[in-house]
Structure formats: structure tokens, C-alpha cells
Amino acid sequence: MSPFARVTALGAVIAFVLAVPAAAEDTAASKPKKGDPDEVVCEKQEVLGSRLAVKKVCKTRAQWEEQRRADRDLVHKSQMGSCARQAGC
Template sequence: MAVPPRNAARITLHEVEMRKALILLSSIAVLASGAALAAEPKKKDDPSRMICEKQEVLGSRLASKRVCKTAGEWEAERRQDRQAIDKTQTQNNVRQ
């Protein structure tokens, strides 16, 4: 039977249990902080909050640009785009 060297670190059962408890408490603390952040009210209804989107540049597969606007500006742009599409579709149906 091999005898461990005298300077070898020995971990007692108590130390193992303490390490497990420390890891468990650390995990709980991390999860609790994440839950606290998630519980904060989000300002999705705020039309003045900034939203940035990455948009592809036409004519290039690699180039893109970052466009930042307020939520209200994005909503107005989407509404105008939808109206333009509806108008075009309505005009095309009338001609047929």
C-alpha cells in the first residue's frame, strides 16, 4: 500500500461538504440576481426608447449597416410601408 507524501494536501469530509454548500449558495445567488433583473418592468410600451437593427446593404452579401430609431419611428415606418403595400395591391386589383 502506497503512503501519500507528508506535504500532500488532504481534503477532509468537512471541507468537501463546505465546498458543496458554497457552490450551492453561489448558484442560488446567481439565479436570484437573474430573476430580479427579469422581474424589472420592461419599457416595451415606451415610444421614445431606442431600438437598433442590423440591415443588409442592397447589392452586397457581406455589408450591413446599423440603423437606430425610436420605437415610435419604427412603428410609423412599418405602418407607412404597410399602407404602401395595401395601396399597390388595391390598385392592381382594380385594373384587372
């Protein structure tokens, strides 16, 4: 291996090693606190019936958690419930 190739390879390794911690610090600094229930978080959701349309939905963390809990309860009830007990099956 030529000296030029060794120096180039060493430079690439050093650049990678220095870039990884810097990228990790940027990611950690940009993340908001997970415990703030009043923080507004926006998500992009696909519109049913379309492959391209997307809508932006913004809610507080507490509202997102309540929505997830309600969805989970609905799925649990539909999987565990009997059609004979429910009206309108």
C-alpha cells in the same frame, strides 16, 4: 447502470433545472419596457446589392412603428390599386 453514472446523470438534470429559471430571469430583466415610444432601438439591416454589408439603423420605437405602418400601407396600396388609375404605370 452504475452508481457513478446515476450520480452524473442526476447532477446534469439538477444543473439544467437550476439553469433554466436563471436564464429566464436574465432575459426578462434585460428587456426594456415595450411601451416607451421615446426609447431608441437599433437594428442591423442588409445593404441591397451586397451579401456581406450591413448597416446599423437607430430610431425611436415610435419612428419604427411609423415606418412599419407606412410600409404596410404602401404594400396594401400596391396590391389593391389598379394600374389604370395610377399615372406612370
